[in-house]
Amino acid sequence: MPQDNSQAIATESPLAKCLLVDDLEENLLALEALLVDEPAELYRARSGIAALELLLEHDFALALVDVQMPEMNGFQLAEIMRSTEKTRAIPIIFITAGEHDKRWVFRGYDAGAVDFMFKPLDSHVVRSKVRAFLELHQQKRLLEEKVEALRRTETELARALRVRDEFISIASHELRTPLTPLKLQLQMLRRAASAGFESFPRERLEKVLETSDRQVNHLSHLVDDLLDVSRISLGKVSMNTGETDLSEIVRQVVEQFEDELLNAQCHVDIQITPKLVGLWDKDRIQQIVANLLSNAIKYAAGSEIVIRTQRAGERAQLIVQDHGMGIPDERLPHIFDRFERAVPERSISGLGLGLYIARQNAALHGGDIYVQSTLHEGSTFVVTLPLRHESGAAQRETR
Numbered sequence: 001m002p003q004d005n006s007q008a009i010a011t012e013s014p015l016a017k018c019l020l021v022d023d024l025e026e027n028l029l030a031l032e033a034l035l036v037d038e039p040a041e042l043y044r045a046r047s048g049i050a051a052l053e054l055l056l057e058h059d060f061a062l063a064l065v066d067v068q069m070p071e072m073n074g075f076q077l078a079e080i081m082r083s084t085e086k087t088r089a090i091p092i093i094f095i096t097a098g099e100h101d102k103r104w105v106f107r108g109y110d111a112g113a114v115d116f117m118f119k120p121l122d123s124h125v126v127r128s129k130v131r132a133f134l135e136l137h138q139q140k141r142l143l144e145e146k147v148e149a150l151r152r153t154e155t156e157l158a159r160a161l162r163v164r165d166e167f168i169s170i171a172s173h174e175l176r177t178p179l180t181p182l183k184l185q186l187q188m189l190r191r192a193a194s195a196g197f198e199s200f201p202r203e204r205l206e207k208v209l210e211t212s213d214r215q216v217n218h219l220s221h222l223v224d225d226l227l228d229v230s231r232i233s234l235g236k237v238s239m240n241t242g243e244t245d246l247s248e249i250v251r252q253v254v255e256q257f258e259d260e261l262l263n264a265q266c267h268v269d270i271q272i273t274p275k276l277v278g279l280w281d282k283d284r285i286q287q288i289v290a291n292l293l294s295n296a297i298k299y300a301a302g303s304e305i306v307i308r309t310q311r312a313g314e315r316a317q318l319i320v321q322d323h324g325m326g327i328p329d330e331r332l333p334h335i336f337d338r339f340e341r342a343v344p345e346r347s348i349s350g351l352g353l354g355l356y357i358a359r360q361n362a363a364l365h366g367g368d369i370y371v372q373s374t375l376h377e378g379s380t381f382v383v384t385l386p387l388r389h390e391s392g393a394a395q396r397e398t399r
């Protein structure tokens with residue numbers, strides 16, 4: 001695409017605005033002619049009043065003000081500028097006929113923010129003075145930008161630290177949650193064992209083992225997620241691609257979640273396009289489907305969940321739609337980030353990692369994931385994966 005450089009430069013650093021104030025047209029024309037090559041946008045006013053109107057409307061870097069004007073003279077204009085917040089800091093160069101004007105005292109005006117030029121104007125003096133003020137203005141602007149950037153970085157850093165600290169507290173809590181019932185089950189088994197398993201019916205033993213199994217699974221999922229995230233941040237992910245059927249995976253994952261679905265009273269409506277085969281990493285695709293489905297179960301309990309797979313040109317799409325609590329607009333940009341959650345801490349269990357991992361997994365395949373959500377109505381997550389993904393295909397596409 002052809003680039004409009006002038007536009008780019010103009011938006012990056014807009015020209016400084018310079019105000020010329022003089023009651024005589026020929027003086028204004030002469031000043032404009034002198035300053036035509038300077039990096040400034042020139043504005044002109046034929047009176048103090050006209051100047052004030054412009055001053056309120058624009059942000060000026062500098063004002064060149066003729067001292068001798070009828071009605072409001074240059075010094076009176078300066079007094080008003082000095083007493084107005086918006087115009088207080090604008091440097092002024094007075095243009096005057098006589099040296100005696102220099103004795104004029106500016107109450108409260110910073111030295112350095114005021115200068116004088118004497119008639120007849122020396123073109124060299126005019127240009128170099130104006131240039132010096134414009135450079136000062138430019139430096140001030142750069143400094144302000146740097147301060148602003150620094151302030152932003154600081155805020156981001158503080159936020160990242162806060163999120164990390166919160167995460168550590170949530171993670172420890174989450175890891176302990178399955179440990180408590182697990183300990184209880186073990187105690188029970190120990191007691192039963194010491195009594196030689198008398199009075200401990202087989203069904204009860206099976207139930208204990210089942211519960212323990214569930215807790216251990218839950219624990220290892222949590223630990224796997226944590227390991228995954230640390231691998232991702234260290235850039236140490238490996239891919240194991242092979243012919244993978246997305247629709248088949250959806251079926252398997254839904255089956256794995258049978259108990260959870262039942263407990264949450266969620267009905268799943270599966271609308272799959274059979275044989276949606278791509279060269280993908282099976283485990284990672286499974287992880288995406290599992291993370292989206294487990295979210296739907298957690299955040300949309302009791303509602304109907306629709307899972308659809310479909311072909312969209314050269315891409316496969318997975319859509320997981322629920323009619324649950326939805327996500328507040330202001331949280332939407334964050335939920336795919338590490339440790340970010342959109343529910344109050346500990347109201348519903350979770351580490352805030354599922355969507356981050358899902359997005360990373362999609363990206364590893366050259367695909368992506370996005371969400372549409374309305375608070376209290378529900379959410380729809382859409383994952384798109386290229387059907388023919390060779391290694392390096394992602395780079396080629398973005399070139």
Ligand SMILES: Nc1ncnc2c1ncn2[C@@H]1O[C@H](COP(=O)(O)OP(=O)(O)OP(=O)(O)O)[C@@H](O)[C@H]1O
Nearest residue numbers: 295296299326335341342343350351352353354355
């Ligand atoms: N289907 C959904 N409906 C409403 N909110 C959702 C849904 N899916 C995700 N969210 C919101 O996005 C946040 C991030 O989701 P993510 O899956 O990354 O983390 P989590 O579910 O909180 O924890 P984890 O998946 O690590 O156990 C959730 O905490 C939740 O607030």
Ligand SMILES: [Mg+2]
Nearest residue numbers: 295350354355
């Ligand atoms: Mg989740």
